[in-house]
Amino acid sequence: MQRILLALVLLVLAAPAGPVVAKPLVSDTRIGVHEDTTRFVLDLSEPVAWRVFTLPDPYRLVIDLPELVWNLPSELPPAKKGLVGALRYGLFSPGVSRVVLDLTGPAAVTQVQLLPPTDDGKHRLFVDLQPVAEAAFNDPQARLPIQSAEALPQAAKAPQVVPPPEIGDKRPLIVIDAGHGGIDPGATGVSGVLEKDLVLKYALELQTQLEATGSYRVELTRETDIFIPLRDRYAIAEDGGADLFISLHANIHPKASIRGASVFTLSEKGADSDAEAAALAAKENAADALAGVADSDDVAVILGDLMRRETMNLSKNLANRLVDEVGHEARLLKNTHRFANFAVLRSPTVPSVLIEIGYLSNTAEEEQLRSKKHRKAVAGAIVRAIDGYFSWQEALNRS
Numbered sequence: 001m002q003r004i005l006l007a008l009v010l011l012v013l014a015a016p017a018g019p020v021v022a023k024p025l026v027s028d029t030r031i032g033v034h035e036d037t038t039r040f041v042l043d044l045s046e047p048v049a050w051r052v053f054t055l056p057d058p059y060r061l062v063i064d065l066p067e068l069v070w071n072l073p074s075e076l077p078p079a080k081k082g083l084v085g086a087l088r089y090g091l092f093s094p095g096v097s098r099v100v101l102d103l104t105g106p107a108a109v110t111q112v113q114l115l116p117p118t119d120d121g122k123h124r125l126f127v128d129l130q131p132v133a134e135a136a137f138n139d140p141q142a143r144l145p146i147q148s149a150e151a152l153p154q155a156a157k158a159p160q161v162v163p164p165p166e167i168g169d170k171r172p173l174i175v176i177d178a179g180h181g182g183i184d185p186g187a188t189g190v191s192g193v194l195e196k197d198l199v200l201k202y203a204l205e206l207q208t209q210l211e212a213t214g215s216y217r218v219e220l221t222r223e224t225d226i227f228i229p230l231r232d233r234y235a236i237a238e239d240g241g242a243d244l245f246i247s248l249h250a251n252i253h254p255k256a257s258i259r260g261a262s263v264f265t266l267s268e269k270g271a272d273s274d275a276e277a278a279a280l281a282a283k284e285n286a287a288d289a290l291a292g293v294a295d296s297d298d299v300a301v302i303l304g305d306l307m308r309r310e311t312m313n314l315s316k317n318l319a320n321r322l323v324d325e326v327g328h329e330a331r332l333l334k335n336t337h338r339f340a341n342f343a344v345l346r347s348p349t350v351p352s353v354l355i356e357i358g359y360l361s362n363t364a365e366e367e368q369l370r371s372k373k374h375r376k377a378v379a380g381a382i383v384r385a386i387d388g389y390f391s392w393q394e395a396l397n398r399s
């Protein structure tokens with residue numbers, strides 16, 4: 001009896017305030033292969049609306065669903081089964097959860113069904129895929145979404161807008177961008193920590209410390225675990241008239257001994273400072289494709305010539321200050337300020353830098369990056385660099 005009472009008390013304590021709308025639950029996923037058909041199955045707590053479509057370059061299958069709670073018994077099914085090369089899931093936009101399957105070749109959806117519950121009470125959504133010729137895959141008709149009778153909410157763009165400053169508030173606006181999010185986890189650390197979760201903590205700490213100075217207005221591109229297309233990230237800064245845009249990431253390297261922070265600015269005319277920087281930019285730029293966003297064409301466009309010289313010089317100035325200050329708190333990569341063609345740094349008007357806070361593939365550095373002490377120290381260093389940058393600007397304006 002006491003135990004039941006305790007359970008009740010805990011239940012009441014755990015319940016959030018206000019009306020609770022339970023989201024549908026995903027309890028398992030499976031991939032089955034039968035002859036040339038690959039079947040992907042989701043076990044659900046209730047029937048849901050769905051929308052299924054394929055995307056080219058690279059070949060992908062996208063399944064959009066209402067916002068779900070993922071309560072899977074273990075890790076996702078092993079990558080590479082039948083037509084499925086890899087699998088990701090997560091929040092895509094407010095109200096829409098998404099599953100993206102990377103396909104090993106061109107394929108068509110031959111059947112989608114939501115089956116009524118069986119004895120275990122689970123509803124099953126399955127999607128069947130069969131290989132098709134490249135030409136059939138590229139037929140736009142064949143790539144139209146298939147959807148349930150019940151409509152799914154449109155994947156709304158995250159309606160993120162920087163609120164206008166209060167009248168008379170002339171403080172600079174700094175937009176902090178925590179890399180990745182939602183369906184795009186970014187890199188995975190040796191302990192299993194995800195880049196998207198780690199850099200969000202750094203972004204929130206940086207916001208706290210910047211706001212504590214009283215000198216800046218600060219906005220985050222995301223405050224939760226949600227996907228935001230690369231273009232929208234710097235658009236938030238541009239539309240808000242930001243004075244700085246700072247994107248936070250963490251890196252991985254096949255060589256576990258590699259460690260150290262580094263700071264990037266956009267390369268002029270698309271020339272990368274080195275092959276590794278180019279590869280890193282390509283990896284970070286793939287975020288939209290990973291999340292199943294169809295049109296990532298603009299990611300490939302090189303805007304070097306359009307980039308205003310002044311914005312570029314300001315970005316470099318801040319980058320040098322960051323290298324100096326972060327170097328007091330953390331180990332740095334050897335050639336630390338580098339240039340690469342990062343999609344998220346392409347604002348022609350807002351000085352922008354990308355900080356790779358360190359390597360999640362290095363055991364010692366990953367542990368350090370997860371510590372609160374290091375997070376506070378790195379955020380403090382970034383604040384000092386920003387303070388230095390604006391003092392320099394003020395001095396310039398006075399002279």
Ligand SMILES: [Zn+2]
Nearest residue numbers: 179186249250
């Ligand atoms: Zn990243």
